[in-house]
Amino acid sequence: MTTSRRIAVVSAGLRQPSSTRLLADRIADAAGRQFAARDVDVDLRVVELREHAHDLTNHLLSGFPSASLEQAIKAVTTADGLIAVSPIFTASYSGLFKTFFDVVDADALEGMSVLLGATGGTERHSLALEHAMRPLFTYLHAIVVPTAVYAATSDWGAEDAGDGDGAPTGLTRRIERGAREFAELVTGREPRQTADPFAVPTPFEQLLAEN
Numbered sequence: 001m002t003t004s005r006r007i008a009v010v011s012a013g014l015r016q017p018s019s020t021r022l023l024a025d026r027i028a029d030a031a032g033r034q035f036a037a038r039d040v041d042v043d044l045r046v047v048e049l050r051e052h053a054h055d056l057t058n059h060l061l062s063g064f065p066s067a068s069l070e071q072a073i074k075a076v077t078t079a080d081g082l083i084a085v086s087p088i089f090t091a092s093y094s095g096l097f098k099t100f101f102d103v104v105d106a107d108a109l110e111g112m113s114v115l116l117g118a119t120g121g122t123e124r125h126s127l128a129l130e131h132a133m134r135p136l137f138t139y140l141h142a143i144v145v146p147t148a149v150y151a152a153t154s155d156w157g158a159e160d161a162g163d164g165d166g167a168p169t170g171l172t173r174r175i176e177r178g179a180r181e182f183a184e185l186v187t188g189r190e191p192r193q194t195a196d197p198f199a200v201p202t203p204f205e206q207l208l209a210e211n
């Protein structure tokens with residue numbers, strides 16, 4: 001019997017075209033192949049944070065999301081697995097990436113399977129994935145796979161001679177490894193049961209009638 005999982009991709013790149021989005025798409029493609037190999041269908045939802053940048057600031061100021069930001073938050077919080085990719089700015093995740101997870105309810109990612117990725121100008125900042133991004137998701141009680149995928153500018157031109165035995169090297173190898181760990185984690189667990197974060201438990205009319 002074929003099963004399915006909901007996978008959200010969050011990409012926080014600013015440029016157009018965005019290397020962060022390119023990395024997110026490559027990871028999502030690799031994960032898709034891993035899920036297909038396990039006979040699992042994927043409902044893929046991509047959240048491009050650049051499109052919500054103004055609404056995120058407004059949400060911080062007003063406490064309320066716009067309709068499209070609400071949809072984006074829901075796409076992430078109701079997923080079974082999350083691929084989260086940020087550009088590295090000043091040796092950490094970008095402000096836009098952090099702002100999105102600031103407005104997501106602190107409990108909403110509990111138990112979420114997560115694969116992390118980041119892009120940067122220099123290879124020297126790859127450990128930002130470990131000292132900045134991973135602790136953020138640990139705080140949110142998500143379950144992050146061991147391999148996090150970093151792509152520096154130099155990785156994009158250097159694809160991919162292979163190791164001589166047909167196995168990939170470099171960025172492709174890291175993507176494949178992270179995607180495999182992610183698919184194993186997501187498919188090894190039951191689909192997440194999530195409440196709609198914006199659902200009103202008691203209709204407003206009923207509350208009025210009761211008073």
Ligand SMILES: Cc1cc2nc3c(=O)[nH]c(=O)nc-3n(C[C@H](O)[C@H](O)[C@H](O)COP(=O)(O)O)c2cc1C
Nearest residue numbers: 013014015018019020087089090091119120121122
């Ligand atoms: C404000 C700013 C700060 C940056 N700081 C770093 C940094 O500390 N380390 C690094 O490797 N790259 C840094 N970069 C380069 C970006 O991480 C890199 O260009 C990224 O891939 C851009 O992603 P995008 O194409 O998706 O917008 C910085 C770029 C900007 C604009």
